[in-house]
Amino acid sequence: MLKEFAELLRYRELLYNLVVRDLKVRYKNSVLGFFWSLLNPLLQVATITIVFKFILKLGVPNYSAYLLCAFLPWTFFQMSVMDSAMSVLFHGDLVKKTYFPREILPASIVLSNLIHFILALGVFFVYLLVIGTPIQVTWLVLPAIVFIQLLLNMGIAFFVSCLNVFYDDVKYMATVILNLFYFALPIMYMVEHVFHSDRIPHSLAVVLYYLNPLSLLLIAYRKILLPPFNTATIHDIPLDYRYLALAALTSFVIFLAGYAFFNSRKWTFAERV
Amino acid sequence: MDAIVIENLHKTFRLSHERHGSLKSLALSFSRRTHDYVHALNGISFTVPEGETLAVVGKNGSGKSTLLSTMARVYKPTSGTVTMNGRVSALLALGAGFHTELTGIENVYLNGSILGMSRREIDKCFNQIVSFAELEEFIDAPLRTYSSGMVMRLGFSVAIQVRPDILLVDEVLAVGDEQFQRKCYEKVRELQSEGKTILFVSHDLKAVSDVATRAMWLDSGEIRADGDVQTVLGKYVENTTAGDESPAAPAL
Numbered sequence: 044m045l046k047e048f049a050e051l052l053r054y055r056e057l058l059y060n061l062v063v064r065d066l067k068v069r070y071k072n073s074v075l076g077f078f079w080s081l082l083n084p085l086l087q088v089a090t091i092t093i094v095f096k097f098i099l100k101l102g103v104p105n106y107s108a109y110l111l112c113a114f115l116p117w118t119f120f121q122m123s124v125m126d127s128a129m130s131v132l133f134h135g136d137l138v139k140k141t142y143f144p145r146e147i148l149p150a151s152i153v154l155s156n157l158i159h160f161i162l163a164l165g166v167f168f169v170y171l172l173v174i175g176t177p178i179q180v181t182w183l184v185l186p187a188i189v190f191i192q193l194l195l196n197m198g199i200a201f202f203v204s205c206l207n208v209f210y211d212d213v214k215y216m217a218t219v220i221l222n223l224f225y226f227a228l229p230i231m232y233m234v235e236h237v238f239h240s241d242r243i244p245h246s247l248a249v250v251l252y253y254l255n256p257l258s259l260l261l262i263a264y265r266k267i268l269l270p271p272f273n274t275a276t277i278h279d280i281p282l283d284y285r286y287l288a289l290a291a292l293t294s295f296v297i298f299l300a301g302y303a304f305f306n307s308r309k310w311t312f313a314e315r316v
Numbered sequence: 317m318d319a320i321v322i323e324n325l326h327k328t329f330r331l332s333h334e335r336h337g338s339l340k341s342l343a344l345s346f347s348r349r350t351h352d353y354v355h356a357l358n359g360i361s362f363t364v365p366e367g368e369t370l371a372v373v374g375k376n377g378s379g380k381s382t383l384l385s386t387m388a389r390v391y392k393p394t395s396g397t398v399t400m401n402g403r404v405s406a407l408l409a410l411g412a413g414f415h416t417e418l419t420g421i422e423n424v425y426l427n428g429s430i431l432g433m434s435r436r437e438i439d440k441c442f443n444q445i446v447s448f449a450e451l452e453e454f455i456d457a458p459l460r461t462y463s464s465g466m467v468m469r470l471g472f473s474v475a476i477q478v479r480p481d482i483l484l485v486d487e488v489l490a491v492g493d494e495q496f497q498r499k500c501y502e503k504v505r506e507l508q509s510e511g512k513t514i515l516f517v518s519h520d521l522k523a524v525s526d527v528a529t530r531a532m533w534l535d536s537g538e539i540r541a542d543g544d545v546q547t548v549l550g551k552y553v554e555n556t557t558a559g560d561e562s563p564a565a566p567a568l
Contacts, residue, residue: 057429064415064426071417071458140409141430142389310392313385314329 044299047306051144061151066158084115084163088170103274105174111167112268113230113261119160120196120257121221127152127200128207128214135316145309146302149204153196160189171268181267188267188287192260195294201301205308208315224257234262235277253283256290256297263287317401319482319513320364320387325396327357327382327537356382358537359396364530366401366481369504369514371528371545373521373552379537380517384408384486387515402481402513405431409486410471416460420451420470423459427474441477448499449473469496476503483507485516501527521549 051058070076091114092107103109127149131138134148164185207213229237229252237248252258263282265272271279331352356379364370372380385391387398388406413430414423424445428438438445446455449469451462459467504527507514518524524531524545531548533541540555541548 054429054432056434060426060429064418064422067422068415068417134413136409137412137430139390141412142406143430143432313390 044303044306047144047146047302051146051150054144054147057143058147058151058154061147062155062158065151065155069155080159080162081166084111084166087111087114088166103272105176105269108171108174108176108269109233109265109272110231111170112265113228115160115163115167116192116261116264117225117228117230118163119156119192120199121225122156122159123153123196123200124203124217124221125214126156127204128217130200130204131208131312132316138312138316145312146201146305149200149305150197152204153193153200156196157189157193164189177270179268179270184267185264187291188260188263191256191291191294194298195256195260198294198297198299198301201298201305205305208308208312227251228255228258228261230261233265233272233277234258235272235280238280239277253286254289254293256293259286259290260294263290317366318363319366319368319401320362320515321397321399321401322360322362322387323397323399325357325360325383325386325398326355326394327379327386327391328394329354329356356537357386360534360537360539361396362532362539362542364513364515366513367508367511369508369516369527369529371524371531372515372517372534373519373524373531373549374534375556378534380534381408381486382537383534384484384515384517388484400482403432403479404482404484405475405478405480406484407475407486408484410468410475412471414459414467414471417458419458420446420455420462423470424455424474427471428477431475431478433478438477445470445473445477448476448503450496465493472500476500480512482513482515485514487517487519521553525549 070079073079075082088107088111091110095101095103095106095110130148130152131145137143138145138148203213203217225231234252237243237252238245240248252262266282271281273279331354358379360379360383372383374380382391384406385408386393387400388404388408390406390408411423411427413426415426418426424442425435425438429435446452449466449472451466451470454462454466462470501523504514508527516527528545530543531541531545532539533548533552541551
């Protein structure tokens with residue numbers, strides 16, 4: 044695997060060029076161009092604020108900030124998986140006619156989504172300052188969490204992009220699973236809601252929400268970026284950094300497993316696309 | 317020294333008449349899983365000394381492109397070894413990775429990096445690429461505004477700037493109008509005089525006898541003849557025309 048990685052490093056310029064191409068082409072013929080990347084999260088902020096402030100009237104101050112804080116990394120995950128599923132098939136002509144480390148295809152997709160995510164985070168920070176969220180010292184942990192999520196996204200992208208070359212079902216399966224995850228993961232609600240529910244056993248909640256790296260990461264984004272979430276009935280549960288360490292380890296293992304899986308099959312792609 | 321050493325190379329493709337496009341069809345066929353195999357290359361061995369220009373001829377489906385693709389590392393050999401001593405540039409298709417929405421400039425850099433060139437190398441020969449393609453006026457326009465001939469010319473100009481020790485070419489020399497083709501062949505001669513090793517596949521027998529210093533005839537994944545250009549071409553032509561008129565050939 045180290046040899047594969049060294050070869051990938053040799054081709055870093057191609058990786059860079061493909062990321063740039065992806066970013067350039069996406070908005071090439073649009074008037075607003077790159078601003079679409081910013082406009083999307085801005086419109087999400089506006090819509091979510093209206094829904095939760097004026098329609099649902101939860102009465103929780105800045106609920107939309109808590110929502111967005113998990114929604115943005117969720118979008119990063121979702122787009123990475125969906126886009127990378129088609130990455131090898133989409134570049135079939137390249138795969139059939141040229142030599143280059145195949146992992147560049149899904150990797151460039153995940154990296155260009157990372158850039159969109161970072162832009163969206165920038166908008167999110169402006170929003171936080173506008174609504175007067177106090178600056179937290181834990182903001183310093185953010186790069187580490189983004190990096191852990193990058194590993195996780197890459198690992199899943201390797202599996203999905205590789206399998207999708209052989210089975211079209213993978214793309215559809217991914218759509219179904221992502222739709223389920225959208226509600227199963229603490230995006231629209233807080234993890235505190237789960238632990239305060241009398242219908243879900245504590246141990247089950249720990250397994251589903253803390254041991255699952257994606258869920259734990261979404262929780263971690265909230266905990267480090269926003270002040271504790273407290274209402275009349277719900278009390279904040281602080282982030283247990285041991286679970287974060289575990290999520291980092293799991294993500295790293297998924298990354299390595301995905302890379303190994305991809306590498307073991309990548310030279311048969313040219314015969315299949 | 318030998319630039320290319322091929323030893324007992326086999327390449328077998330699994331032929332699926334109907335690709336397992338879904339898990340369901342895979343599951344259904346698990347019990348009675350039979351495969352047809354296509355033996356595209358059947359134990360090919362040859363060496364190419366440095367500085368030689370080897371032309372590979374043969375009918376469609378004789379394994380020429382598979383041989384080139386395996387040497388270009390697009391396919392892994394089923395068995396046998398491929399040793400390439402030096403930097404390899406493979407022109408199996410022109411303009412790999414070209415995107416119609418990007419400008420000529422952006423595509424040159426993208427295509428160059430796919431062919432394994434660094435940004436600095438492309439910077440150095442960028443003007444040569446543009447002038448060779450005769451696209452000075454259009455290079456900052458998006459590729460979708462180009463004619464197909466212009467796209468091919470640009471693809472060829474980038475490809476020819478990769479300074480390889482070994483150049484693999486799959487029928488991409490017949491690009492553009494007559495004048496541009498003449499330029500292409502001049503470029504090939506220039507590479508020859510620099511002592512580069514060239515291996516090319518062509519159906520254009522005139523080009524083969526003009527450019528090659530050695531020829532090889534592939535048939536059904538095996539070498540039928542190898543050596544002097546005129547001798548090999550003679551055998552090849554004799555066989556193909558004889559085959560057409562052969563009374564033993566099944567009537568269609």
